[in-house]
Amino acid sequence: MTADRDTDAVELESFFAAARAAPGPSDDLIARVMADAETIRQAEAAASAIPHQPRRSGWVEVLGGWLTVSGLAAACAAGVTFGLVLPSTAAFATDGVFSTLISGQNAAGFAGFDAVGFALDFEVEQ
Amino acid sequence: MPPQDAELDALSDDALMVLFARGDTPAARVLTKRLLPKALGHAARVLGNQAEAEDVAQEAMLRLWRAAADWKTDGPARPATWLYRVTANLAVDRIRARVKSTPLDTVPEPPDETKAPAEQMDDATRRAALDAALQDLPERQRQAVVLRHIEGLSNPDIATALDISVEAVESLTARGRRALAAALKDQKEALGYDS
Numbered sequence: 001m002t003a004d005r006d007t008d009a010v011e012l013e014s015f016f017a018a019a020r021a022a023p024g025p026s027d028d029l030i031a032r033v034m035a036d037a038e039t040i041r042q043a044e045a046a047a048s049a050i051p052h053q054p055r056r057s058g059w060v061e062v063l064g065g066w067l068t069v070s071g072l073a074a075a076c077a078a079g080v081t082f083g084l085v086l087p088s089t090a091a092f093a094t095d096g097v098f099s100t101l102i103s104g105q106n107a108a109g110f111a112g113f114d115a116v117g118f119a120l121d122f123e124v125e126q
Numbered sequence: 127m128p129p130q131d132a133e134l135d136a137l138s139d140d141a142l143m144v145l146f147a148r149g150d151t152p153a154a155r156v157l158t159k160r161l162l163p164k165a166l167g168h169a170a171r172v173l174g175n176q177a178e179a180e181d182v183a184q185e186a187m188l189r190l191w192r193a194a195a196d197w198k199t200d201g202p203a204r205p206a207t208w209l210y211r212v213t214a215n216l217a218v219d220r221i222r223a224r225v226k227s228t229p230l231d232t233v234p235e236p237p238d239e240t241k242a243p244a245e246q247m248d249d250a251t252r253r254a255a256l257d258a259a260l261q262d263l264p265e266r267q268r269q270a271v272v273l274r275h276i277e278g279l280s281n282p283d284i285a286t287a288l289d290i291s292v293e294a295v296e297s298l299t300a301r302g303r304r305a306l307a308a309a310l311k312d313q314k315e316a317l318g319y320d321s
Contacts, residue, residue, distance in 0.1 A: 012307050016275045018252035019171070024163045029180050033162055033187045037146070037154035040191040045149055 131156065139205040140197070147194040154191065161206060162187060164277055165213045171272045172217040174261045182220060186213040203286055210279065210287040214269050221265060259309040263302055270295055271302035 025033075134142065134156045145153035165186045170179035189212050190205065203211070260268050269288055273279045274295070279287065284295045 009303075009307075012275075012303060012310065015252045015256040015306075015310060018249040019167075019256050019276045020278075021249055022167060022170075022253055025166045025180070025183070029166070029184065030158060030162065032184055033158050034155065036184065036188045037158070037191045038151060040188070040194075041146070041149055041151060041154070044147070044195055 140199040143190075143194050143197040143205055144199060146191070147197060157190070157205070158187065161190070161209050164206060165209050168210060168213050168269075168272055168277060169217050171257060171260055171276065172214070172265070172268055173220055174257055178220055179217075182213060182216045185216055204283075207279070207283050207286050210273060210277070210283075211289070214287060217269075218265060255310060255313050256306070259306050259313065262309060263305055266290075267298050267302035267305070270298035271306065274299045275303070 131152055134145070134152055137145070137153075137156075139157065139160065142153040142157045146157065162183060166179055166183040169182040169186075170176055173179050173182065186209055190209055193208070197205075260272065263271065266288070270284055273284045273287060274281070281292050281295045281299075284299075285292045288295070290298075
């Protein structure tokens with residue numbers, strides 16, 4: 001049994017050795033493979049020859065560049081800050097303005113004013 | 127000055143890949159000389175058809191050239207192992223396409239090239255007999271046997287190439303050898319050669 005296995009192994013090895021001694025690739029196949037390599041090499045060379053453009057976002061350009069965008073960002077930040085941190089101060093300030101406008105002579109002056117009627121009268125007189 | 131072919135011959139496959147990625151065409155020539163016979167031999171034995179094997183080997187080499195730009199010399203696979211893997215996958219794709227497009231009972235028998243008049247089998251006859259016997263093995267067994275016993279890869283390299291465990295490689299090659307030995311013995315007896 002062991003002898004059979006040894007014989008089989010030797011026999012099989014002679015087949016494998018014959019397969020290893022098989023003729024290599026044809027000249028035509030080698031030429032095709034090298035042509036592929038050259039095509040890839042040229043494509044890579046062409047790709048690396050294109051100068052790299054600096055990466056600038058399109059929307060930054062549209063808004064007028066980084067200086068403008070920085071100004072906008074600062075303005076937004078300031079607006080948000082005032083909105084969040086100073087609501088009571090702002091309310092106090094606006095209350096003061098409106099209470100002054102509505103009270104006293106100013107309020108009386110505004111009370112009887114009819115803008116639409118005034119405009120119509122003006123048209124008729126013309 | 128680019129290195130000469132003699133200098134390139136001394137370099138590893140990994141180093142040649144890096145050189146090719148830098149635009150060195152002679153590096154591609156040396157890689158072709160080293161690796162194309164492996165890809166072609168494997169494809170031919172798995173597919174049993176030289177024309178298809180040439181197409182597969184060319185495609186596998188093309189993928190190697192494309193991979194050169196991003197090749198990592200400290201990566202897990204060497205170029206040869208990587209190429210075997212690509213070749214094996216392309217060959218399997220071809221076999222599956224054949225099975226889908228052609229009913230099995232309409233596939234013609236491969237030409238019997240083993241009827242040599244000599245008393246002893248010569249190398250060409252042995253190759254033909256082996257190729258015929260390999261075609262009868264299950265596809266995974268065939269790949270493992272070819273890589274181990276003809277291409278000479280180690281079991282870990284075969285495991286990497288076929289994406290299976292080393293234990294699976296050992297099992298596949300052992301079963302493949304037994305099946306091949308039986309098939310070749312039958313062929314020899316049927317052809318009247320000395321056993």
